[in-house]
Amino acid sequence: MKAIQNIGLVIFLIGLAIFAAVPVLGTYKLDQNTFDEIVKEKNIKSDVFIQSINQNVVGKDFNGMLSLSPAISSALDAANSQHRKNKEYKKVIYTSGHDMAALVGKKSGAGFIAQNKGLMWFLTFGLGIIGALMFILPNVVLLGKKGIKNDGIYHESATNRGWIAWMVFVFLVSFYLVLYFRPEFAVNWTFLVDPISESLSGNPAGHWFVYGFMYCTVMTVMAVRMYIKYRHNVYQVVRTTSVLFFQIVFAFLIPEIMVRLQMPYYDFKNAFPLDYDFFFQWNLKSLLDSGGIGLFILVWGVVLTLVIVPVMVYFFGKRWYCSWVCGCGGLAETLGDPYRQHSSKSLFSWKVERWLIHGVLLFAVVMTGMTLYSFFTESGTVLGIKTQSVQNTYSLLIGAIFAGVIGTGFYPIFGNRVWCRFGCPLAAYLGFVQRFKSRFRITTNGGQCISCGNCSTYCEQGIDVRAYAQKGENIVRSSCVGCGVCSAVCPRGVLKLENGPEEGRINPTEVLLGNDVNLMELVNKK
Amino acid sequence: MEHIVIIGNGISGVTAARHIRKLSDKKITIVSAETNYFFSRTALMYVYMGHMKFEHTQPYENWFWKKNRIELLKGFVTSVNHEDKTLILAEGKELTYDKLIIATGSKPNKFGWPGQDLKGVQGLYSKQDLDQIEENAPNKEVCNRAVIVGGGLIGIELAEMLRSRKIPVTFLVRENSFWNGVLPSGESEMINEHILEHHIDLKLETNLVEILSDENGRAKAITTDKGETIECNVVGLTAGVTPNIDFLKDSGIELGRGVKVNRLLETNIKDIYAIGDCAEQHEGIGNRRPIEAVWYTGRMMGETLAQTICGKPREYNPGHWFNSAKFLDIEYQTYGWVFSERIKKEHENHFHWRHASEKICITVAYDKDSKKFLGINTFGIRMRHEMFDRWLTEERGVDYVMEYLKDANFDPEFYSHYEEKILSKYNSVMNTNLSPKKKSWKRIFSKPTRSEPVRQS
Numbered sequence: 001m002k003a004i005q006n007i008g009l010v011i012f013l014i015g016l017a018i019f020a021a022v023p024v025l026g027t028y029k030l031d032q033n034t035f036d037e038i039v040k041e042k043n044i045k046s047d048v049f050i051q052s053i054n055q056n057v058v059g060k061d062f063n064g065m066l067s068l069s070p071a072i073s074s075a076l077d078a079a080n081s082q083h084r085k086n087k088e089y090k091k092v093i094y095t096s097g098h099d100m101a102a103l104v105g106k107k108s109g110a111g112f113i114a115q116n117k118g119l120m121w122f123l124t125f126g127l128g129i130i131g132a133l134m135f136i137l138p139n140v141v142l143l144g145k146k147g148i149k150n151d152g153i154y155h156e157s158a159t160n161r162g163w164i165a166w167m168v169f170v171f172l173v174s175f176y177l178v179l180y181f182r183p184e185f186a187v188n189w190t191f192l193v194d195p196i197s198e199s200l201s202g203n204p205a206g207h208w209f210v211y212g213f214m215y216c217t218v219m220t221v222m223a224v225r226m227y228i229k230y231r232h233n234v235y236q237v238v239r240t241t242s243v244l245f246f247q248i249v250f251a252f253l254i255p256e257i258m259v260r261l262q263m264p265y266y267d268f269k270n271a272f273p274l275d276y277d278f279f280f281q282w283n284l285k286s287l288l289d290s291g292g293i294g295l296f297i298l299v300w301g302v303v304l305t306l307v308i309v310p311v312m313v314y315f316f317g318k319r320w321y322c323s324w325v326c327g328c329g330g331l332a333e334t335l336g337d338p339y340r341q342h343s344s345k346s347l348f349s350w351k352v353e354r355w356l357i358h359g360v361l362l363f364a365v366v367m368t369g370m371t372l373y374s375f376f377t378e379s380g381t382v383l384g385i386k387t388q389s390v391q392n393t394y395s396l397l398i399g400a401i402f403a404g405v406i407g408t409g410f411y412p413i414f415g416n417r418v419w420c421r422f423g424c425p426l427a428a429y430l431g432f433v434q435r436f437k438s439r440f441r442i443t444t445n446g447g448q449c450i451s452c453g454n455c456s457t458y459c460e461q462g463i464d465v466r467a468y469a470q471k472g473e474n475i476v477r478s479s480c481v482g483c484g485v486c487s488a489v490c491p492r493g494v495l496k497l498e499n500g501p502e503e504g505r506i507n508p509t510e511v512l513l514g515n516d517v518n519l520m521e522l523v524n525k526k
Numbered sequence: 527m528e529h530i531v532i533i534g535n536g537i538s539g540v541t542a543a544r545h546i547r548k549l550s551d552k553k554i555t556i557v558s559a560e561t562n563y564f565f566s567r568t569a570l571m572y573v574y575m576g577h578m579k580f581e582h583t584q585p586y587e588n589w590f591w592k593k594n595r596i597e598l599l600k601g602f603v604t605s606v607n608h609e610d611k612t613l614i615l616a617e618g619k620e621l622t623y624d625k626l627i628i629a630t631g632s633k634p635n636k637f638g639w640p641g642q643d644l645k646g647v648q649g650l651y652s653k654q655d656l657d658q659i660e661e662n663a664p665n666k667e668v669c670n671r672a673v674i675v676g677g678g679l680i681g682i683e684l685a686e687m688l689r690s691r692k693i694p695v696t697f698l699v700r701e702n703s704f705w706n707g708v709l710p711s712g713e714s715e716m717i718n719e720h721i722l723e724h725h726i727d728l729k730l731e732t733n734l735v736e737i738l739s740d741e742n743g744r745a746k747a748i749t750t751d752k753g754e755t756i757e758c759n760v761v762g763l764t765a766g767v768t769p770n771i772d773f774l775k776d777s778g779i780e781l782g783r784g785v786k787v788n789r790l791l792e793t794n795i796k797d798i799y800a801i802g803d804c805a806e807q808h809e810g811i812g813n814r815r816p817i818e819a820v821w822y823t824g825r826m827m828g829e830t831l832a833q834t835i836c837g838k839p840r841e842y843n844p845g846h847w848f849n850s851a852k853f854l855d856i857e858y859q860t861y862g863w864v865f866s867e868r869i870k871k872e873h874e875n876h877f878h879w880r881h882a883s884e885k886i887c888i889t890v891a892y893d894k895d896s897k898k899f900l901g902i903n904t905f906g907i908r909m910r911h912e913m914f915d916r917w918l919t920e921e922r923g924v925d926y927v928m929e930y931l932k933d934a935n936f937d938p939e940f941y942s943h944y945e946e947k948i949l950s951k952y953n954s955v956m957n958t959n960l961s962p963k964k965k966s967w968k969r970i971f972s973k974p975t976r977s978e979p980v981r982q983s
Contacts, residue, residue: 145724151575153576154578234940235940346587347587447911448822451585453566457577457582470585491852493909496937496938497938515829
């Protein structure tokens with residue numbers, strides 16, 4: 001069994017190495033016709049740029065994006081600066097050099113990778129999946145009898161912030177940086193999944209499709225791990241299935257199929273304000289231009305946020321979304337599960353958390369207010385502040401860096417819910433409802449609690465669960481996503497996630513269970 | 527300002543300190559030689575198993591003590607001089623107190639086995655024991671086999687720990703079935719099976735005779751009363767615990783096995799109190815034993831004594847007995863009293879149900895004549911503490927408890943429920959015709975009727 005795991009690990013690492021090498025490999029050859037198409041499609045009016053590309057790029061062989069990308073972006077920069085100098089603003093190209101390089105690369109990929117998409121898919125994704133499963137499946141036997149098994153988590157480099165964890169950290173952060181800021185290096189990855197994208201939406205894959213496909217793949221493989229690890233715990237099995245279903249069907253398949261049917265790309269479960277650009281002008285316009293379905297999405301999006309979310313939180317707590325439906329939660333619960341113990345439980349992080357997450361919510365709400373004001377009044381500024389620049393700031397700082405690079409990249413170091421805990425504005429909104437108006441709580445049995453600390457250690461949201469359990473207090477915390485792991489790891493059966501009546505939800509117990517005192521006498525003596 | 531000195535930073539001492547601080551402004555000092563900060567002893571096993579780091583076993587952050595003005599003093603108390611209210615510490619330092627709380631807990635039993643002080647022989651109780659086992663048994667290469675002596679809770683925990691690092695374990699149990707002095711036979715047998723499933727070499731009715739030494743004074747093997755010699759590198763002695771009170775021998779404080787206390791937790795000497803594992807009641811409360819080395823009783827005593835010390839004298843009055851443990855993968859909870867066959871009284875009858883394939887079972891004890899519900903043991907089913915506490919107070923009949931069992935289920939959502947199966951067996955065994963009542967939030971949250979117990983309904 002151990003041997004199968006080791007072989008699996010090697011296969012996985014080979015797949016991963018090829019995947020990591022692919023961005024800088026490959027050959028590109030831009031022909032005249034393709035370039036003319038691009039010029040037409042992007043409506044490029046800069047003769048300087050066109051001439052420069054015709055001279056230096058068209059018809060030439062480029063080895064790897066490292067040589068193609070600078071050729072494009074330097075031509076673009078040079079052209080733009082000349083036009084700006086001559087005040088020929090209509091000729092300025094507003095696509096960034098990186099996006100332009102990605103566009104050209106996608107259309108001009110010519111080498112082995114672009115011609116052997118199926119084989120390359122197998123050598124990257126295929127080997128990765130096979131290797132990972134060979135590593136994971138033997139656990140059915142190796143983990144022994146069913147029951148919670150966290151043996152050795154703090155002895156392993158990968159799960160105890162050792163060098164493996166830091167390597168994973170570097171890999172994930174780099175991956176997100178490429179995705180958000182250097183899309184031209186993702187071009188070769190898009191070739192690998194072109195056939196899949198074409199079969200779904202009819203279009204070749206972009207780098208976000210790579211991301212979506214990879215997201216689903218990673219979640220599925222890691223869900224297998226969850227099924228094995230928590231096979232004694234039906235709650236965890238059902239929850240993992242739910243979150244996997246919503247990711248694959250709602251976040252991945254339905255939007256792609258909608259594109260095939262000439263409808264707007266839309267993830268029906270992605271609620272505002274997590275879906276922060278829902279009210280952005282371009283989105284509203286595209287929805288309003290899409291006829292009935294656009295209008296439906298618009299109404300659905302508003303109803304989801306204003307009615308469905310709070311009503312569901314009232315009945316089931318924040319968990320129905322954060323650990324049953326949400327994609328960010330889904331990745332955290334599957335890929336992130338091995339790292340959940342790293343969320344800091346200190347009072348200090350709790351203070352940071354509350355300021356940060358509510359700050360982001362406020363930012364999102366103010367931004368949306370400005371956006372809607374601008375939309376209806378058709379003015380670009382609110383009180384002298386440019387709406388567009390606020391949106392850009394949010395997209396960059398929160399949407400890209402916080403949610404993506406830090407949110408996922410920091411899993412191995414800060415735990416798997418960095419984004420959900422410190423940044424997600426929707427989580428903050430759900431949290432308000434959960435804290436003040438919900439049937440959800442974690443009931444604790446203070447009498448049987450031995451303060452061992454398993455619950456707190458494995459709380460991915462950094463809640464000091466033990467602090468409540470040992471006092472016998474029910475837990476009603478804004479941040480609790482109801483993953484149920486505190487209950488699963490408790491050796492004494494002290495914790496239970498419940499949707500009960502609202503009365504008695506918060507019960508600070510003056511007297512611990514077990515100590516028999518005459519309550520009336522106690523009250524009178526006070 | 528009155529100076530309260532607490533010897534021992536375990537759950538009872540720390541609880542006392544916390545509650546004294548809540549209720550008063552007294553000066554509080556906790557003296558301990560074991561660790562700088564309070565930690566949960568019961569969690570030590572998880573540190574070895576790699577589930578947690580040692581700091582995770584500490585319920586309070588390190589700044590907590592200063593902020594709450596609880597002084598922590600690292601030191602070992604060698605004697606108590608109650609006439610001038612002074613403690614003598616190991617380095618000869620002295621510490622004066624106005625009120626003294628003895629909360630020194632217990633220490634592992636040693637029964638004078640030959641070789642019991644060799645290297646590689648240890649118990650599992652203190653932080654030092656944890657450090658030692660990490661040294662004695664870091665992996666299966668250094669430790670080819672371990673022998674554990676003593677068939678109780680710490681023994682099985684130690685076996686689980688060593689198995690988590692794939693170390694072969696032989697488990698010597700004096701009785702003819704695991705923990706059958708406490709558990710009824712059906713349960714004890716199920717745990718025997720579970721121990722074997724975990725590839726632990728369980729030897730029942732076997733006693734340790736001698737621990738043999740190698741030339742370096744390390745344990746190399748043991749012999750049993752069955753004439754067997756078992757080679758091993760580590761011997762775990764887990765045959766129970768005794769109060770850790772040797773330093774009080776000449777103090778004038780009345781001692782039995784532990785420090786004798788009355789219901790106010792006072793010793794025979796004014797201003798000296800004892801709580802937790804080391805305290806011994808003159809007479810057991812109800813069916814309880816005079817010394818109870820249980821986590822929650824330590825906590826309750828700490829809380830009670832804080833009231834007394836802060837001017838609201840309160841008797842230690844533990845309610846209905848309950849406890850829990852975990853045997854490898856099987857969670858165990860008990861509410862009320864279910865005695866094993868070995869000690870059960872004449873009027874106590876049992877109803878036992880066991881799942882056909884899973885390691886799940888329950889045993890319900892009731893009075894043979896009045897059919898009053900006495901207690902329940904559950905294995906692999908979590909139960910709602912409040913419900914049983916209330917039913918015991920209300921002195922419900924066993925039929926009532928069985929009918930309303932769904933109200934008491936505390937298992938996670940989507941888990942299989944067994945109340946119907948349990949009740950159908952109950953009906954067939956007891957010749958009753960009960961049907962299970964649906965779970966009702968209203969009943970679960972209704973106020974307990976503590977003052978006027980209801981007779982069986």
